[in-house]
Amino acid sequence: MSASRYTYLGPEGTFTEAALRTLPEAATRELVPMVSVPTALDAVRGGEAAAALVPIENSVEGGVTATLDELATGEPLMIYREVLLDIAFALLVRPGTALGDIKTVTGHPVAQPQVRNWLAANLPEAVWESAASNADGARLVQEGRYDAAFAGEFAAPTYGLQPLVTDIHDARTAQTRFVLVGRPARPAARSGADRTSLVIWLGDDHPGALLELLQEFAARGVNMMRIESRPTGEGIGRYCFSVDCEGHITDRRVGEALMGLKRICPKVRFLGSYPRAGVDASDPAVRGELRPGTSDSEFEAAADWLARCQDGRG
């Protein structure tokens, strides 16, 4: 029964699985690893799964382009949750392998920049070859094709490996953000500390179009949290923009900004409003970020005033 099934970017033992297991509802769902982001999302589109968890952004490697591009195109999907996970690698080896024995290492291409410095310092002679995923690298070590794999420590037992070194990461705060994606429905309820995700196509490529896009947000005091250009496939120099802004689509300032975008851009895709992970909505500092004049109550007072003016009771 699909409502009880969640797909995720597999195989078993990836950071994505670890992220998925932080969700309380994961305990009662059938969790199905998929070989790629597109297949994980297509299972949702096709109704075989209720939702999919996929990585969208890494603090070292940046946006996960497969996810960004899948969400931007094809049948629409929506984001309902986000999960933040600290990323630290373990060097997984077959039992008995010592550091000096390692000639070849593998891992997901995304892992490489995060372990680059550690490799240069500790295994300068080792040859790196990319694997399709960190867990896949672990499997290839199990099969003997490589001597060691970088993966999450939690992947070791699945592949009969041992963590030789743990907590390897170059950047102090390496994190990956994952999103739980489903078919379009009513957005998650407003928490007070929300994120709204969009994909925006600019028009006839006039030079100031990006500036105009940002001004639609700025004019309503809506803060941009993330912006990534992605090629539209129509040639070098043609981009669409994957954008996150703070706030919820039911916040008046966010709604007005979205309508402004919709009017000036040939295409806008709403990808969801959902609670920001790692942020406490009851923290006054989070609520206090609003620019004066952009709260819902100020929007409503201004709308009342406008109605009074239109009626001659200004």
Next chain:
Amino acid sequence: MSASRYTYLGPEGTFTEAALRTLPEAATRELVPMVSVPTALDAVRGGEAAAALVPIENSVEGGVTATLDELATGEPLMIYREVLLDIAFALLVRPGTALGDIKTVTGHPVAQPQVRNWLAANLPEAVWESAASNADGARLVQEGRYDAAFAGEFAAPTYGLQPLVTDIHDARTAQTRFVLVGRPARPAARSGADRTSLVIWLGDDHPGALLELLQEFAARGVNMMRIESRPTGEGIGRYCFSVDCEGHITDRRVGEALMGLKRICPKVRFLGSYPRAGVDASDPAVRGELRPGTSDSEFEAAADWLARCQDGRG
């Protein structure tokens, strides 16, 4: 009965009276000249008159500060009509006076810059002294205090004078704009070529406040037609702004801009939306001025889209 009475900036024979008589309804109203703009407007405030016609802007002398300041302060009033009048002066003299006899001339201070060049060329020795109005200057000539007065040619018979020279004006296109002011009620109906008038007070005087004000208009593609700073009386460097923008308060783009102003400015006074004089609302060039994405239908389409997104039908 006050509903049938209109006041205007008198005395009889001023350009204001001439402007008032261009309104069809003037034929059926009692037209009462008042000694000043404040008294003309106070008669409306007090209910003794239904409306007042007063000058607000002259193409040579600029804004009529008495009108701007009266509309900005005191009990609120609203503008329902505007009238544009070409301004040309006649030199009025007592019968028998020749150009060579003229040693002293008078007229309203506003007239002076418009006849300055003519005076320098034709009566370089004549001494100018200001009168309270052009018509008042005519009266003072009638009484013999001055030799000649600049006024509208139509004022001559009222004061038993003769127009010695007519069609005097320095700037080729001298015009005055007058407004018909009443107590606040529902604005004039939208004509498709409208003007909306406001007075806007800026906040705690931070340097970028004026720029922010203009951006509220620009963000919605609403064109500014006129902006005048007026002192608030709180000291050098403290201003409020008398602003006209194109469009009607019931235009969606104008309404959103006004709400934006209301949210960021400590005080906004709506002075009315009314048809632009001298402009044909059915002219495609007038209608075609809209920036893409700012028509009512585009606003409505964007609002529909937002509602669909909020409902999960994006």
Next chain:
Amino acid sequence: MSASRYTYLGPEGTFTEAALRTLPEAATRELVPMVSVPTALDAVRGGEAAAALVPIENSVEGGVTATLDELATGEPLMIYREVLLDIAFALLVRPGTALGDIKTVTGHPVAQPQVRNWLAANLPEAVWESAASNADGARLVQEGRYDAAFAGEFAAPTYGLQPLVTDIHDARTAQTRFVLVGRPARPAARSGADRTSLVIWLGDDHPGALLELLQEFAARGVNMMRIESRPTGEGIGRYCFSVDCEGHITDRRVGEALMGLKRICPKVRFLGSYPRAGVDASDPAVRGELRPGTSDSEFEAAADWLARCQDGRG
């Protein structure tokens, strides 16, 4: 000898004369009253006077349009100093006149809004008639044409009058700003708390032109202190802008903003950079107003960096 002669807006006994006498150099100059702002300035243009002091802005009545328009047109002039003067009126009468005797009052039209409330409260029946200047009003009282004149208390002895009531003013902080105007030469030295005055004509009247003008200032962190629209004489809706910004033309940020204006506007007239009156240049609060990234040293560091990049030493 013209170098020793200063003209001012007369006649003797005006606030302008009082402002002029606050300048130390006034003690060693011949001070010549003129009948109007244009004649005072034309004496400078013609070389009969080294400089002229004229009012430019009043905290109650706003810009002095005769001065603004004279500086905007005709042979160029430049501002070298400004003087701020508190404005309080005295009611001047012939010796022996009591308040109850006063049926007619006079004064400059600019004085009227400043004494309006006082008149309504104290002489509600008195008829106001405008005079060419406050001092001229005093002269007309001396001649017996009016019963009382509003003027500066200092004007009383000149006209053989007595101040019946003193310190009359509606707005608590009524002030007039005067400027000392000469022929164009090197601007006044930078004081650290300066004002730069400009007249700016916008181009083909496209709707966003005023916004673009303001953005040239904003882009360089230059604060606008005053902006007044003035008609160009080419018809209703055609304006030029009289603008003051903070800073000196030799400040790098001001220079870059001025060059930006010069490039986008069909005409810019530089009217001078001069010390702000009533401001202490050594006050850290005044110096601290600069936006980060806009000091001269930051401009110079950025220029050095650019040169290094252009030379391949980035």
Next chain:
Amino acid sequence: MSASRYTYLGPEGTFTEAALRTLPEAATRELVPMVSVPTALDAVRGGEAAAALVPIENSVEGGVTATLDELATGEPLMIYREVLLDIAFALLVRPGTALGDIKTVTGHPVAQPQVRNWLAANLPEAVWESAASNADGARLVQEGRYDAAFAGEFAAPTYGLQPLVTDIHDARTAQTRFVLVGRPARPAARSGADRTSLVIWLGDDHPGALLELLQEFAARGVNMMRIESRPTGEGIGRYCFSVDCEGHITDRRVGEALMGLKRICPKVRFLGSYPRAGVDASDPAVRGELRPGTSDSEFEAAADWLARCQDGRG
């Protein structure tokens, strides 16, 4: 001798090699394939090579993050040339292999989205596994590990393979842009149709910082051609921006924009100004893109005017 040596992203047979061979000077250089973008660039940093050719942007897959990040960090490098190459894949197989024999395919991860549709239509059952490069995939086919590899047709002979299908690409206009990178020196001469590359770090992460960055360009009429956010490694939500704008660092408008960025951003890295590939600098359409007021001659006229004003000759 290093001056005669160019490195490139190898191995032999990659699109990068094909792009490099389009440069006339390549005929007289020793061309050395390197295993990765970092090693290709480090050879330049270390002086073992005069320059390196690396891919920077693909019209389907977007920015090449290894290149963007290497140019943003470490010892500074500079871009002197760009090359645009149309990307079409061939399916390379060992002689004798038929389409029906293919169970496993490989190629660079960047190739996958470009051949995804072709695979789904023609080899729906084939399993994809990523290789370190397209050429590396060819080598693995040669070694028998996979049945087929996607790579440039030109790579076939190097690895003893045959192109079974050619001209495979999903997006009609698939192109890759490559850059020739050397140690910092004087930029390439201005061609009249140039591109300037920068990396820009924003300050204390205030919400409007990106808008301010774009406004420094917009204020000088400098068009943005490309913008990519890249994580700084300091955590989710912390980005720097890889930016290309049109124009050359010796264009006055570009220089002023760069100085503006330098003043407001904590760090700006200039990566070079160089001729745009695929654009004819003598084409009036290219030269005509300039916004009025932003040509060098207008900048110089404005600078002359400013100097005259500062000298009192305004």
